[in-house]
Amino acid sequence: xxxxxxxxxxxxxxxxxxxxxxxxxxxxxxxxxxxxxxxxxxxxxxxxxxxxxxxxxxxxxxxxxxxxxxxxxxxxxxxxxxxxxxxxxxxxxxxxxxxxxxxxxxxxxxxxxxxxxxxxxxxxxxxxxxxxxxxxxxxxxxxxxxxxxxxxxxxxxxxxxxxxxxxxxxxxxxxxxxxxxxxxxxxxxxxxxxxxxxxxxxxxxxxxxxxxxxxxxxxxxxxxxxxxxxxxxxxxxxxxxxxxxxxxxxxxxxxxxxxxxxxxxxxxxxxxxxxxxxxxxxxxxxxxxxxxxxxxxxxxxxxxxxxxxxxxxxxxxxxxxxxxxxxxxxxxxxxxxxxxx
Numbered sequence: 194x195x196x197x198x199x200x201x202x203x204x205x206x207x208x209x210x211x212x213x214x215x216x217x218x219x220x221x222x223x224x225x226x227x228x229x230x231x232x233x234x235x236x237x238x239x240x241x242x243x244x245x246x247x248x249x250x251x252x253x254x255x256x257x258x259x260x261x262x263x264x265x266x267x268x269x270x271x272x273x274x275x276x277x278x279x280x281x282x283x284x285x286x287x288x289x290x291x292x293x294x295x296x297x298x299x300x301x302x303x304x305x306x307x308x309x310x311x312x313x314x315x316x317x318x319x320x321x322x323x324x325x326x327x328x329x330x331x332x333x334x335x336x337x338x339x340x341x342x343x344x345x346x347x348x349x350x351x352x353x354x355x356x357x358x359x360x361x362x363x364x365x366x367x368x369x370x371x372x373x374x375x376x377x378x379x380x381x382x383x384x385x386x387x388x389x390x391x392x393x394x395x396x397x398x399x400x401x402x403x404x405x406x407x408x409x410x411x412x413x414x415x416x417x418x419x420x421x422x423x424x425x426x427x428x429x430x431x432x433x434x435x436x437x438x439x440x441x442x443x444x445x446x447x448x449x450x451x452x453x454x455x456x457x458x459x460x461x462x463x464x465x466x467x468x469x470x471x472x473x474x475x476x477x478x479x480x481x482x483x484x485x486x487x488x489x490x491x492x493x494x495x496x497x498x499x500x501x502x503x504x505x506x507x508x509x510x511x512x513x514x515x516x517x518x519x520x521x522x523x524x525x526x527x528x529x530x531x532x533x534x
Contacts, residue, residue, distance in 0.1 A: 195327075195328045195386055196212055196259045196260060196326055196327050196328040197326070198210060198211065198212035198259055199212040199214075199259055199260050199328040199386075199466075199506065200328070201503075202446070202465075202466040202503075202504050202505065202506050203387070203420070203445050203446060203465055203466050203504075205463075205464065205465065205466075205503045205504045206503060207498075207499040207500045207502070207503040208499060208503070209499060209533055209534060210529075210530055210533045210534055211502065211505045211506060211507040211529065211533060212259035212260060212328075212506050212507070213258055213259050213260075213506075213507045213508065213525075213526050213529055213530075214258045214259060214260035214261075214262065214330075214506065214508055215252075215258070215473075215508045215509050215512070215513050215522070215525075216262075216391070216425070216448075216508065216509060216511060216512040216513070217512030217513045218252040218256070218258055218262065218513060218522075219248045219249050219251055219252050219262070219264050220512070220513055220515070221515040221516075222513055222514065222515055222516060222517040222518075222519065222522070223251060223252060223255070223519065224519065225248075225251030225252070225254075225255060226248055226251060229244065229247060229248060229251075234280070235266075235280045236280055238264065239264065239265050239266055239269070239311075239315075240311045241311075242311060242314035242315040242317075242318045243318060245263070245264040245265065245311075245315035245318075245319070246264075246315060246318040246319040246322055248264040249261050249262065249263065249264040249315075249319045250319065250322055250323065252522075253323065253324070253327055255519075255523070256522055256523055256526050257526060258327075258526065259327065259328065260327065260328045260329070260330055260506075261319060261323050261327055261328070261329050261330075262329070262330050262331070262332065262389075263312065263315060263316055263319065263329070263330070263331045263332060263380065263385065264315065264319075265312055265315065265332070266285070267332065267333065267334030267338070267339070267391055268285055268287075268334065268339070268342060269308075269309060269312070270305070270309070270333065270334065270339060270369065270372055270373065270376060271287060271339060271342060271343055272308070273300065273304075273305040273306070273307075273308030273309055273372075274299045274300050274305050274368065274369070274372065275298055275299055275300040275305075276288055276289060276291070276299075276343060277289065284347070285342075286346070287342070287343065287346060290343070290344060290345075290346060291340070291343035291344045291361070291365060292344070292361070293358075293361055293364070296361075296364055296365065296368075299365075299368050302368065302371045302372045302375060305372050306372060306375040306376065306379065309375075309376055309379060310379070312331070312376070312379060312380060312383075313379045313380065313382070313383040314383070316329065316331055316380050316383035316384050316385050317383045317384055319384075320383070320384035320385075328386050328387075329384060329385055329386060330385055330386060330387045330388065330389055330423070331377075331380030331381070331383075331385035331387075331388040331389070332380075332388060332389040332390070332391055333373050333376050333377055333380075333388060333389075333390055333391070334373075334390070334391055334392070334393075335390050335391060335392025335393070335394070335395060335407075335411070335424075335426070336366055336369055336370055336373065336392075336407060336410045336411070337362070337392060337394055337395055337398065337403075337406075337407045338391070338392050338393050338394040338395065339369060340355065340361075340362050340365050340366070340369070341355045341394045341397070342394075343365065344358070344361070348393065348394035348397065352394075352397055356397075356398070356402075359402075359406055362406060362407075363406075366410050370410050370413060370414065373390075373414060374413075374414060374417055377414065377417075377418060377421075377422070378418075381418065381421055386421075387421055387422070387423050387445045387446070388418070388421060388422055388423070389422075389423040389424070389425055389448070390411065390414065390422060390423070390424045390425070391425050392407075392411075392424065392425065392426040392427070393426075393427045393511075394427070395407065395426035395427065395428065395429050395433070396426060396427050396428020396429045396430075396433075396450075397428065398433075400429075400430070400432040400433040403429070403433045404433065404434075404435065408435075411424065412441075412443075415441060415443035415444055416443050418443075419442065419443045420442075420443070420444075420445050420465070421445055422443070422444060422445055423444070423445050423446040423447065423448060423465075423466070423468065424444060424446075424447055424448065425447075425448030425449075425450075425468065426448075426450075427450050427511055428450065428452070429450075430452070430453075440462045440463055440464055441464065442464055444464065444465050445465045445466065446465040446466030446467065446468055446504070446506065447463065447465065447466070447467055447468070448467075448468040448469055448470075448508075449467065449468070449469040449470045449510070450469065450470060450510040450511055451469070451470050451471065451472035451473070451509070451510025451511070452510070453469065453470055455467070455469055455470050455494065455505075456493045456494055456496075456497060459494075459497065459501060459502055459503075459504065459505055460497075460501060463504065464504075465504060466504045466505070466506045467504050467505055467506065468505075468506040468508050469506075469508055469509070469510055470508070470509065470510045471487065471490050471507075471508070471509050471510065471525070472490075472509070472510050473509040473510055473511050473512065473513060473514055473517070474514065475487075476509075476513065476514070476517045476518070476521045476522065476525070477514065477516070477517060477518070477521075478521070480518075480520060480521065480524065483521050483524070484524060484528060487524075487525060487528055487529075488528065488532070491528070491529065491532050491533075495532055495533065507529050
């Protein structure tokens, strides 16, 4: 059970129409989500599998995306490591911050992974309820992004504490990366076709620091699951990645934000899918201006041959923003399928 267009993208089989999905396609902009959120806490929506499945299915039913994604949150590995987690009006809040003296407080991986079993149930239930022609992906947070949250409580600002303690990152990664490996396996075994690693703070690192500090941990995860891992990083640039990253045989695919020239990325040697990358902020334009903007974005991609576009998964540069008009999301899917048919 899978979406043929998404499977073709993973295999780089040329096709006229790309599959479409958006990060945060199930979220605060969507009336279906809002109705559920009015009755349940965010934690309940994530941790009760029947609710997580219902949230994930909403945008499939309303917008006909080709791919559904596990409804969850990337911070749960920190919670099960013993750091505590609450969701307040101001955002997520951990019980304590990571520092050298608190490493001993982290739970063992064997204990921590049991706390993520709700994700397996959510994936399994979502797959059962999902139409057979739709694909399902899971996700985890990237090691650097989770480290930044653990140290800073977020990933805005200068990140001095995170960046100035590479030895703390390495020590934390020794516990975190094996947990992420188990987390990915859990989601794949439950029915996810691909698991995305979302590394939203990766672009805060200089390219040389990314390559020397973080890349090895990502490569470890890629190698454990050949062809089953996608990687998205926000704010990165080609200099962050060595020349063969897009062509790594272990990667199922690679997501790029709106700062990248997608036509150039598609022309570069790569295996698997390339996901992106319309600027999510432009979904807030009034409908006619939005349509003109989207068609302008699509024009150079339409100028590529189907073979040159092979692997493209159409989406955004990051997640759907909270006040995005539903009409524009619906029209995004319609226009993409109209231009590429």
